[in-house]
Amino acid sequence: MILQQSPYILYSDGKGNIFEDTSLYTVGRAGWDAFPIPTEEWIELPDGGNLYELPGRKGIGIDVKTGEMRLCEKGWAVAAFIPPAHTGLYIAAYETEKDAPTLPLFCYTAAGWLDDKFYVPAVRIEKDIRQECAGYDAAKIETGTQHLLQAYPHNRLVKHLMENCCMTYNCPAARNFSLGRWECPVPTSPACNANCIGCISFQPEEETIVSTQDRLTFKPKAEEIVEFTVPHLVSAPYPIVSFGQGCEGEPLLMWETIREAIIEIRKHTPNGSININTNGSKPSAVRALCEAGLDSIRVSTNSARKSIYTPYYRPNNYQFEDIVESLKVVRSYGGWASINYFVFPGMTDTVEEYEALRKLIQETDLSMIQWRNFNIDPDWYLGQIGVTETGEMLGVKQLMDLIHEEFTQVKFGYFNPPIERIKGNYESAFAGAELYA
Numbered sequence: 289m290i291l292q293q294s295p296y297i298l299y300s301d302g303k304g305n306i307f308e309d310t311s312l313y314t315v316g317r318a319g320w321d322a323f324p325i326p327t328e329e330w331i332e333l334p335d336g337g338n339l340y341e342l343p344g345r346k347g348i349g350i351d352v353k354t355g356e357m358r359l360c361e362k363g364w365a366v367a368a369f370i371p372p373a374h375t376g377l378y379i380a381a382y383e384t385e386k387d388a389p390t391l392p393l394f395c396y397t398a399a400g401w402l403d404d405k406f407y408v409p410a411v412r413i414e415k416d417i418r419q420e421c422a423g424y425d426a427a428k429i430e431t432g433t434q435h436l437l438q439a440y441p442h443n444r445l446v447k448h449l450m451e452n453c454c455m456t457y458n459c460p461a462a463r464n465f466s467l468g469r470w471e472c473p474v475p476t477s478p479a480c481n482a483n484c485i486g487c488i489s490f491q492p493e494e495e496t497i498v499s500t501q502d503r504l505t506f507k508p509k510a511e512e513i514v515e516f517t518v519p520h521l522v523s524a525p526y527p528i529v530s531f532g533q534g535c536e537g538e539p540l541l542m543w544e545t546i547r548e549a550i551i552e553i554r555k556h557t558p559n560g561s562i563n564i565n566t567n568g569s570k571p572s573a574v575r576a577l578c579e580a581g582l583d584s585i586r587v588s589t590n591s592a593r594k595s596i597y598t599p600y601y602r603p604n605n606y607q608f609e610d611i612v613e614s615l616k617v618v619r620s621y622g623g624w625a626s627i628n629y630f631v632f633p634g635m636t637d638t639v640e641e642y643e644a645l646r647k648l649i650q651e652t653d654l655s656m657i658q659w660r661n662f663n664i665d666p667d668w669y670l671g672q673i674g675v676t677e678t679g680e681m682l683g684v685k686q687l688m689d690l691i692h693e694e695f696t697q698v699k700f701g702y703f704n705p706p707i708e709r710i711k712g713n714y715e716s717a718f719a720g721a722e723l724y725a
């Protein structure tokens with residue numbers, strides 16, 4: 289449904305209470321600038337979304353009477369955290385006061401209110417329902433957790449996944465593992481060879497923000513990995529086992545153990561997909577994993593440009609060209625290659641980035657773009673990578689349309705596809721496909 293007008297701006301009283309201000313329409317931010325949002329780009333805030341008050345920040349809106357842009361002086365600005373499977377098209381627009389605290393590692397999409405509903409400028413980019421919040425039954429998760437802990441009493445990884453990831457961090461992937469379905473996470477690496485500014489598993493002491501989860505503290509053995517992944521691949525619907533999770537460093541630093549595990553897994557079952565989420569830093573290790581039977585790779589990046597990638601990832605002993613090479617290696621083995629593309633309106637949709645993305649797709653024969661919301665304080669991010677000017681913008685929606693038109697073979701989504709989707713009917717072989725039939 290296309291809205292007939294822009295939604296009104298939201299503000300908070302600083303005590304967690306949120307109100308609408310009907311004297312101002314909401315605008316969106318891209319880069320360092322504020323823009324009116326086309327009415328056709330608003331959707332209702334999807335189930336599982338949250339609203340955040342932004343301390344030390346005043347919202348920017350368009351005066352309903354004068355049409356002028358001005359600040360909402362009634363309280364703090366408000367933004368939306370939109371749930372997985374949806375990509376935000378504009379960041380919340382606000383003015384930041386001098387002593388405002390750095391915001392934690394979440395995404396801050398624009399949000400508004402109209403006719404008793406919350407709205408966000410976003411698109412549903414992924415049909416797969418694996419992380420729909422309505423699909424998580426707490427009692428079944430608790431039962432599944434106890435079952436796995438009893439089934440694998442000596443397995444440190446199952447203990448970590450169930451006690452930390454599932455029951456403490458509420459990790460969607462770990463909860464799906466406890467429910468015996470879809471993508472099962474397999475963290476392996478306590479260390480990393482990058483120093484991402486917005487790392488979700490490690491933040492330096494001197495930073496005011498904290499990582500959203502702690503890194504694994506041990507190096508699992510291949511036997512520990514094989515013990516629970518084989519039963520998952522054999523019995524789960526649309527089964528995937530994924531190395532490289534938010535609660536660890538870089539899995540390629542553990543490639544020998546992962547290779548050993550893949551070889552052993554494939555001795556027991558041909559089922560499902562074996563995937564690795566990675567920073568792509570070691571193409572030779574990726575080649576060894578492909579030789580062993582790796583099916584798919586997802587390389588994370590904030591940009592298709594080396595000049596934007598390097599100041600964010602701050603890589604140790606590797607460089608941007610290595611991550612490109614890792615994507616090419618997997619494609620050369622006929623594997624599925626995705627980028628985990630951190631979408632930042634005003635950076636991702638610049639003409640320069642668009643040209644670089646086109647080049648990356650052509651050079652790597654990329655299979656998929658996972659259009660992920662960038663979980664980071666916008667001012668802090670641009671400040672840390674030294675971006676004061678962002679260049680000509682296309683709009684995230686238009687960027688997606690241009691890429692889709694030119695590269696029809698490149699799939700858009702938010703999650704790693706199961707082997708049934710990779711090898712079978714992409715449009716119908718995924719969790720929840722029956723909902724679209």
Ligand code: SF4
Binds near residue numbers: 537
């Ligand atoms: S590659 Fe991952 S684990 Fe390593 S610093 Fe970046 S976000 Fe953190």
